[in-house]
Structure formats: C-alpha cells, structure tokens
Amino acid sequence: MTGTTADPIRSLEGVVSAAALELGGTPVAGARLERPPRRDFGDFSSNAPMLLAPIVREPPREVAERLGQRVADALGPELERVEVAGPGFLNLFLADAWFREALGAAAAAEDAYGRLPATGLRHLVEFVSANPTGPITVASGRHAAWGDSLCRILEAAGHHVQREYYVNDEGSQVLRFGESIRARARGQEPPDDGYRGAYVADLADRLGAGANASAAELAEAGVELMVEEICASLERFRVRFDRFFREHELHREGAIESALALLRERGHVYEHEDAVWLRTTELGDDKDRVLRRSDGEYTYFAADIAYHLDKADRGFDRLVDLWGADHHGYVGRVQAAWRALGHDPDALELLIMQLVNLVERGQRVQMSKRQGEIVTLDDLIDDIGVDAARFFMLQRSHDTTLDLDLALAREQSQDNPVYYVQYAHARIASILRKAGDARVREALSADLSARGDALNTSERDLVKRVLELPAEIAIAAERRAPHRLTTYAHDVAQDFSAFYRDSRVVGAAEDGDDEDFRLTLAVQAKRVIARSLDLLGVEAPERM
RNA sequence: GCGCCCGUAGCUCAGUGGAUAGAGCGCUGCCCUCCGGAGGCAGAAGUCGCAGGUUCGAAUCCUGCCGGGCGCGCCA
Structure with a gap:
C-alpha cells in the first residue's frame, strides 16, 4: 500500500485515480483528494465521481457508489467505510491502521520528508535588485524575504534554482549618486535631484574622497561600498545570492549591441527622430519604446533586454523576476521584447511585489531611522528581529499591500x-x-x-x-x-x-x-x- | 482617459469550479491538583463591492459598472 512512499495522501489519491480509470476507461483530469470542510464528511474526500459522471453518462452519486466499492476493495482493512455525499463526493473514512502506517512511512523518510523528486527544471529567480545608491529599505526587505523563501520552496519542490541580484551600476541615477558623494566631500549640499541621506556623507568619508575626485569615480567606488553593505544587510536577513549581475558587464561586453542586432534581424526595430525604437505595440504593449536615445545612449530598457537575453542564453527553463510595484508599467514592454526575441512567453514570469506599510495599533507609523529619511531593513530587524520580520513579510501574497503591525511583531506572546x-x-x-x-x-x-x-x-x-x-x-x-x-x-x-x-x-x-x-x-x-x-x-x- | 492589481467578519488577510465561506487580531464568556498557561475551549460577528452571464454547482471563470492602490518619460 502506502508504506513505501513518503507521501501517503498521494498514494491514496493514486488508489482512487486507478479505480476511476477502471470505471471510466480514461484518466480523469483534476481528480484529487481534499480535506472536507467538516469532520463528519470523513478524512478525505474525492471529487472524482463528479468529474467521471459526464464520461460514463451516469448521475454523479451513482458513479460515486461504484467508485466507492472499487476503492473499498483496493484498500481492504485500511478503510473503515466510504460514504457518498452532497452532489457526488466520495468521502473516505480511514481505519486507524492507515493512520499508523502513514505516520510510520512519513517518519521513516526522516529529513527527506517533504522533499519532492527532482524535476530537472532550472529556475533563475531575480529579486531585490534595488539600486545600489542607498541602503536596503523595508520594501526591499519584503522582496528579499519573499524571493528567498520562494527559492527555498522551489528547491524543496525538486527544482534547480539560481538566485540573482541585478545591479544597476550605470546611468543617470548612478551619476547623480556620484555627484551627491562629491558634494558631501566638498562640504556642500547634494543637488536637488541627488541623494540626501546621511549615509552619503558617510560614504564620502569612507572613500576618503578628495574635493577634486570625479563624480564618475566616486559613483563607481560608492556603488561598490553600497553593494557590500546591501550584501551584509541581506546576509543578516538570511538571504544570499548566487550572483550579483552588474549592468556594467552588459555594456562592456557589447551585449546590448548584439541584443539590438538580433531584434533588428527579427524585424522589430525602426529609427525615428534619431532614436532607435522597438515596435512593442505589435506584441501587446500600448506604445513603442526607445532602445537608443537620440543622444546615442542606450536606455535602461535596452540593457534589460540584453540582460534577459543573457539569462536565456545561460540555459534556464524558467526566468522569474520579482519587481516593485512602481515597475508594473514596465511589464508589458519587457514581455513584448521577450516575445520579439522569439522566446516562449510562459518561460518568463514577471511578478509584482506590492508595498509595505508599517503599522502600530492600526496607525501608520514612522520608525526611528538610522539613515535619515529612509526606513532601512536594518532598522526593522533591530526593532522586531529577523524571525518576526521574515514571517510577517511572508504572511501575505505578493500582490497585496502588506500592513506590518510592529506592536504585534514585537510581542513575545501567543498572539504573535x-x-x-x-x-x-x-x-x-x-x-x-x-x-x-x-x-x-x-x-x-x-x-x-x-x-x-x-x-x-x-x-x-x-x-x-x-x-x-x-x-x-x-x-x-x-x-x-x-x-x-x-x-x-x-x-x-x-x-x-x-x-x-x-x-x-x-x-x-x-x-x-x-x-x-x-x-x-x-x-x-x-x-x-x-x-x-x-x-x-x-x-x-x-x-x- | 488607458493598463495592471486589489475589494471576503469591526481590523489585517487566507481561500484560482464543489458540501453549512475560514484564520489571526479585537470583542464576550469559560478552564490553571495535568509532560512548558509564552496554553486551551466556547461564542457573537459575512448581501464574498454591485449587476448580469457561463455551469448540475461560482468568493473562484466571463462581461459591465462602482470604490481603492499603482503605473502610463528619448528616467532608472
């Protein structure tokens, strides 16, 4: 019976499915055992009769009677009885013998229990990818907890998983970051659109930035320090990446040019007013998008296409990207680009993570902040601890806004x-x-x-x-x-x-x-x- | 205006075609001669945003509307 496997419920499901196959002559899709809503409906309940009914052209309850007979024969003394109920459920009442055997089988599996057979599927999960121009925020912390936990679960489900963080170390944001560090090094205020957190002055100190260092040099060195700090915060949060992929690599290796050439070859590219465009409207996007600006610079979008092409070339079966809520307008164009490259739309999953509100007794709160105006992940961990932070952040689906109740999270009681x-x-x-x-x-x-x-x-x-x-x-x-x-x-x-x-x-x-x-x-x-x-x-x- | 997400108990949310819709918090009441009371039990509490449709069956799928969030740059 079920004694040789570490998934006794699945085995039981197999018995019911086999009986259904005999009865219907064809496998029944979607048949499963579920936990009934009430105890007097038995231990497990099968919907197979309702799915089988149209196949054998009989009323569901009659099908259930016959299916029940076969299941009873197959299970012998492990089954106490079956009942037909409701619209055609087959309810199974299992004997104590089944419970003993099933527990024994699960316990015998020891640490392998709950580890599913290998699928051979390779997943690349990209998450956090917060700009390296400041410390990790609480919002990014939710990305970290969720992405990391998803990876752990995928691994348990038998998949191969690679964790990756995309570092935006190019472009105007990074330059502004360098300018902000330089301003602090000179004892000045950062530019209006710059980075004003206390950590910027700290970076200027740590870099020993001279007043005549260039913004580009300071940006590069500042990004490296920030990546180290981000890495340390994430490590503290029990999140590790297999790779930090720098946007810079794409520029250096000509990956953007070759991605663009490929798109051009496939006939999706055109030029307009000195800029190079991707015709994404033909692939589900609401407007066409610029790949190379009229000033000759590549857009972030172009780099991102090259990045996804790079991922695909590395031979993954599935790419999962976890993005912030502010990027959801970006989903359509990346999917369009992915299709323009000729890839299977299902192989790229773009998931959007909603925001986190910190709440205390129903009120939005401002935490004391270590880094000026930003509430960092480290601040949160200092307050409520890693375990509470992770658990609370993981209690909700990614597509719902999270209200994190700090008072409850801090509480060391059964309410928590x-x-x-x-x-x-x-x-x-x-x-x-x-x-x-x-x-x-x-x-x-x-x-x-x-x-x-x-x-x-x-x-x-x-x-x-x-x-x-x-x-x-x-x-x-x-x-x-x-x-x-x-x-x-x-x-x-x-x-x-x-x-x-x-x-x-x-x-x-x-x-x-x-x-x-x-x-x-x-x-x-x-x-x-x-x-x-x-x-x-x-x-x-x-x-x- | 267009697109995406959300709308379920007082609050925060589970529940991706099945039976009388669940949990936590909060509220009310009860239980400490018992391996950890940092615990347990019971109760009140719902037009599943609204209206149609598909189906034997809809919180779940489709359409329209209402309400909320976010997005709609040759920014990243």
Missing part, C-alpha cells in the same frame, strides 16, 4: 503567530528531551502498525496535518505562494496543541496508551514545523 509556531516547536523539543534520546529512537524504530488501540480525534487530525506537507510544498511552488507555508506552520502548531491537550505523551504507556505512536507523532510534528519554518527562513528554536 511567529512566536506561537516557534513556541510549539520548542515545547515539542522539551517533551522529547524529557523522554530522552534513547527512548525516542526506540519509539521511532517500533512497528506502529502492529498496535491496536483506537486513535482519538486530535491524534488523527495531527497525523493528517503532518501528511499534508508534501502537497503544501508542491502547491506553494506552483503558485509562487510562500504565504501558504506560514498558514500551514500555524495549522500544525494548532493541531499539535490540541493533540497535546488530549494525549499524554511521555508516560502514555503508564495509562495503557501507545507511547511509541505518540512520540513518533510528536517527532514528526516537530520536523514538519522545523521544515516549514526553514522554507520561510525562520529559526526553529529548541528552547525559548
């Missing part, structure tokens, strides 16, 4: 979801310490299926929850939805609390209960919480 989850983990650790290593190992090597006592509701609920991890990871990866893991981790913690309330673990044997089963379940709940938190980049403490 990150503490609630970490507390559950620490509490299980404490229980297992009390049991002792040797006793825990003994429990893990016991054959749970040989036991006979009835499981209680909260034990069964926790087993089911723990078994959901592989599917949760798969869905989070597919939908680019790290926030699902925050919900899941909280659910596990909650189900553990119910289990713990109802069932004594250490000393269960004295009451005649199955202590091996309970210890194994506690171990597995702890692993699953730790795994979920790891995918979020949040620590799972043994003690608090």
Whole structure:
C-alpha cells in the first residue's frame, strides 16, 4: 500500500485515480483528494465521481457508489467505510491502521520528508535588485524575504534554482549618486535631484574622497561600498545570492549591441527622430519604446533586454523576476521584447511585489531611522528581529499591500503567530528531551502498525496535518505562494496543541496508551514545523 | 482617459469550479491538583463591492459598472 512512499495522501489519491480509470476507461483530469470542510464528511474526500459522471453518462452519486466499492476493495482493512455525499463526493473514512502506517512511512523518510523528486527544471529567480545608491529599505526587505523563501520552496519542490541580484551600476541615477558623494566631500549640499541621506556623507568619508575626485569615480567606488553593505544587510536577513549581475558587464561586453542586432534581424526595430525604437505595440504593449536615445545612449530598457537575453542564453527553463510595484508599467514592454526575441512567453514570469506599510495599533507609523529619511531593513530587524520580520513579510501574497503591525511583531506572546509556531516547536523539543534520546529512537524504530488501540480525534487530525506537507510544498511552488507555508506552520502548531491537550505523551504507556505512536507523532510534528519554518527562513528554536 | 492589481467578519488577510465561506487580531464568556498557561475551549460577528452571464454547482471563470492602490518619460 502506502508504506513505501513518503507521501501517503498521494498514494491514496493514486488508489482512487486507478479505480476511476477502471470505471471510466480514461484518466480523469483534476481528480484529487481534499480535506472536507467538516469532520463528519470523513478524512478525505474525492471529487472524482463528479468529474467521471459526464464520461460514463451516469448521475454523479451513482458513479460515486461504484467508485466507492472499487476503492473499498483496493484498500481492504485500511478503510473503515466510504460514504457518498452532497452532489457526488466520495468521502473516505480511514481505519486507524492507515493512520499508523502513514505516520510510520512519513517518519521513516526522516529529513527527506517533504522533499519532492527532482524535476530537472532550472529556475533563475531575480529579486531585490534595488539600486545600489542607498541602503536596503523595508520594501526591499519584503522582496528579499519573499524571493528567498520562494527559492527555498522551489528547491524543496525538486527544482534547480539560481538566485540573482541585478545591479544597476550605470546611468543617470548612478551619476547623480556620484555627484551627491562629491558634494558631501566638498562640504556642500547634494543637488536637488541627488541623494540626501546621511549615509552619503558617510560614504564620502569612507572613500576618503578628495574635493577634486570625479563624480564618475566616486559613483563607481560608492556603488561598490553600497553593494557590500546591501550584501551584509541581506546576509543578516538570511538571504544570499548566487550572483550579483552588474549592468556594467552588459555594456562592456557589447551585449546590448548584439541584443539590438538580433531584434533588428527579427524585424522589430525602426529609427525615428534619431532614436532607435522597438515596435512593442505589435506584441501587446500600448506604445513603442526607445532602445537608443537620440543622444546615442542606450536606455535602461535596452540593457534589460540584453540582460534577459543573457539569462536565456545561460540555459534556464524558467526566468522569474520579482519587481516593485512602481515597475508594473514596465511589464508589458519587457514581455513584448521577450516575445520579439522569439522566446516562449510562459518561460518568463514577471511578478509584482506590492508595498509595505508599517503599522502600530492600526496607525501608520514612522520608525526611528538610522539613515535619515529612509526606513532601512536594518532598522526593522533591530526593532522586531529577523524571525518576526521574515514571517510577517511572508504572511501575505505578493500582490497585496502588506500592513506590518510592529506592536504585534514585537510581542513575545501567543498572539504573535511567529512566536506561537516557534513556541510549539520548542515545547515539542522539551517533551522529547524529557523522554530522552534513547527512548525516542526506540519509539521511532517500533512497528506502529502492529498496535491496536483506537486513535482519538486530535491524534488523527495531527497525523493528517503532518501528511499534508508534501502537497503544501508542491502547491506553494506552483503558485509562487510562500504565504501558504506560514498558514500551514500555524495549522500544525494548532493541531499539535490540541493533540497535546488530549494525549499524554511521555508516560502514555503508564495509562495503557501507545507511547511509541505518540512520540513518533510528536517527532514528526516537530520536523514538519522545523521544515516549514526553514522554507520561510525562520529559526526553529529548541528552547525559548 | 488607458493598463495592471486589489475589494471576503469591526481590523489585517487566507481561500484560482464543489458540501453549512475560514484564520489571526479585537470583542464576550469559560478552564490553571495535568509532560512548558509564552496554553486551551466556547461564542457573537459575512448581501464574498454591485449587476448580469457561463455551469448540475461560482468568493473562484466571463462581461459591465462602482470604490481603492499603482503605473502610463528619448528616467532608472
């Protein structure tokens, strides 16, 4: 049955699908097992009969009856009973034997549990990419947490992942940055459109900038220092990149010219009023875009096309870009350019990250700022810590504005979801310490299926929850939805609390209960919480 | 004006075709002879923005409208 795999729910789904195939003569697309909304609808519920009904031309409930019979035959004693319900659901009530075997299988997988089979697909995820003209802000912090967590989840889902930060070290912004440093070095105010943060004067000091250094030199040196600082802030936030890709490389290697030549060859380029244009309107954009300005300079857009071409040439199956909300007007033209280059539109995903509002008791707040007018990621971490910052930033989907409640995030109590989850983990650790290593190992090597006592509701609920991890990871990866893991981790913690309330673990044997089963379940709940938190980049403490 | 995103409980949000729509916060009430009370249980609270449509079935898909956010440079 399911004992040889680390995804017992999937195996069960396979049994139902096989039965549906026999009945319908053809595979049923979209059939799945889901957790029913109410406990009296069983442990798992299949929508297969409703999908099968049109194929076999029978009422869904009749199909469900026949499917139920076959599933019952296939599962034998692991199934308690099936019920047909509602519009044609097949509800499965599983026997305790199934729960024991399933838990045993999950526990036997140890650290591999929740790690999905390799897909061979190579992903390049580009995120943060904040201009290297200032420290990392809270908004960029959300990009960092989210992008990094997505990468962790993609890896768990079996994909190969490369993390990349695109450094805009060219162009007018950078020059203005250099001019601002130079002004400070001369004891002057930066230009009106320059960078006015306190860190600029600090950079001027650290560079030992003489009054006659050029803005371009100062810009280059300033960018290098900023990249180092950004890197350090991100490292502190547990975010590491495989590569910082400099825009400068594209200019130096003639990559922009060759991208432009390729576009020209493919017939998408024209000249107008001394500028070179890309005809993006033919590919879904609302206006054509300039690639090279009339002054001969390439636009940021041209460099970005060259960058994406470079990524594609490196042989990735999937490019994921995470951009700020202020860049969403840019999506159409980059997609158009991507298609102009002849690439599969689905291979490039452009995701937009919405803004972060810092909130305290319902009011927008101004934090005390280390760097003048900018609220930096470091300021936030100093205030609420890395774990709370990451967890809170990951609780929401990327396309919704985030209200981050600082008061709640600071709170070290059960009201704070990150503490609630970490507390559950620490509490299980404490229980297992009390049991002792040797006793825990003994429990893990016991054959749970040989036991006979009835499981209680909260034990069964926790087993089911723990078994959901592989599917949760798969869905989070597919939908680019790290926030699902925050919900899941909280659910596990909650189900553990119910289990713990109802069932004594250490000393269960004295009451005649199955202590091996309970210890194994506690171990597995702890692993699953730790795994979920790891995918979020949040620590799972043994003690608090 | 055009484009994209959002509109679900008092608040912040989950829920990408299925059953009586969920969680956290807040609110009300209850539970500490028990492995961590940094805990648990129960309750009140919803015209899923509005109106049509598709479907056996719609918070979910389509169309229109209303409200909010963001974007619409030979800036990056």
